[in-house]
Amino acid sequence: MPGIDPDKVPHHVAIIMDGNGRWAKARGLPRTAGHHAGVERVREAVRTAREAGIANLTLFAFSSENWNRPKEEVQDLMGLLRFFIRRDLAELHKQNVRVRVIGCRETIQSDIRPLLIEAEERTVANTGLVLAIAFNYGARDELTRAMRAIAVGVAEGRIDPATITEADIDCHLDTAAMPDPDLVIRTSGEQRLSNFLLWQSAYSEFVFMPCYWPDFDRAAFHEALAEYGRRNRRFGALAAPGLAVGQ
Numbered sequence: 631m632p633g634i635d636p637d638k639v640p641h642h643v644a645i646i647m648d649g650n651g652r653w654a655k656a657r658g659l660p661r662t663a664g665h666h667a668g669v670e671r672v673r674e675a676v677r678t679a680r681e682a683g684i685a686n687l688t689l690f691a692f693s694s695e696n697w698n699r700p701k702e703e704v705q706d707l708m709g710l711l712r713f714f715i716r717r718d719l720a721e722l723h724k725q726n727v728r729v730r731v732i733g734c735r736e737t738i739q740s741d742i743r744p745l746l747i748e749a750e751e752r753t754v755a756n757t758g759l760v761l762a763i764a765f766n767y768g769a770r771d772e773l774t775r776a777m778r779a780i781a782v783g784v785a786e787g788r789i790d791p792a793t794i795t796e797a798d799i800d801c802h803l804d805t806a807a808m809p810d811p812d813l814v815i816r817t818s819g820e821q822r823l824s825n826f827l828l829w830q831s832a833y834s835e836f837v838f839m840p841c842y843w844p845d846f847d848r849a850a851f852h853e854a855l856a857e858y859g860r861r862n863r864r865f866g867a868l869a870a871p872g873l874a875v876g877q
């Protein structure tokens with residue numbers, strides 16, 4: 631990829647796709663027009679990630695707090711996910727992409743659940759990019775569900791509380807078996823994590839892009855990757871000799 635050192639390509643990029651509403655408002659369009667334009671950028675981000683050799687891409691598509699939006703907007707976002715999976719799944723499969731969906735399944739519309747399962751099952755053996763769609767996702771909710779599952783293990787005598795490790799917690803999260811994100815990008819100029827991957831982003835680099843999500847094109851993605859490449863990751867140590875960014 632032009633301008634990006636292959637040794638500095640992150641293994642996992644997670645993106646908070648923000649600014650659809652403001653993008654639409656600036657054009658005198660309804661908010662939903664921003665979400666529709668955003669789907670095209672989702673496709674472009676997947677293409678760019680594959681080209682760049684990124685192994686894992688997580689996209690924050692619907693947060694557990696987004697239920698507080700007007701009913702029509704929630705319906706539109708659900709419809710877009712349905713449309714995206716129906717329309718793009720075959721192509722993603724052809725591109726060897728493995729789809730994962732993270733977030734709480736219980737409270738989403740019952741007709742969407744089988745689509746999510748189909749997307750995951752059909753692509754489970756794919757070995758290319760792992761595309762994790764965070765849908766009805768909130769990190770505190772994810773951690774609460776993980777803690778409940780561990781507590782059940784303790785109550786049933788399968789888990790000894792004294793031996794619980796960070797790795798045990800990792801494997802109870804929705805992102806089990808995925809590496810932590812090296813890079814978290816948020817568009818729209820906001821500088822918040824908004825309940826996204828709280829546990830997993832402990833040592834992530836953050837890049838805040840000023841553009842709205844529907845303007846986050848390939849060049850903007852490259853810019854964020856180049857910024858990541860300039861960072862010096864230390865993971866709490868004073869220096870990391872021999873530890874290049876991206877490791």
Ligand code: FPP
Nearest residue numbers: 647648649650651652668669691710711714
């Ligand atoms: C934030 O913009 C964006 C969202 C809440 C949804 C993101 C969804 C998509 C890009 C489309 C669906 C995704 C997939 C994977 C099919 P905002 O509405 O909060 O914008 P604002 O802050 O300007 O109001």
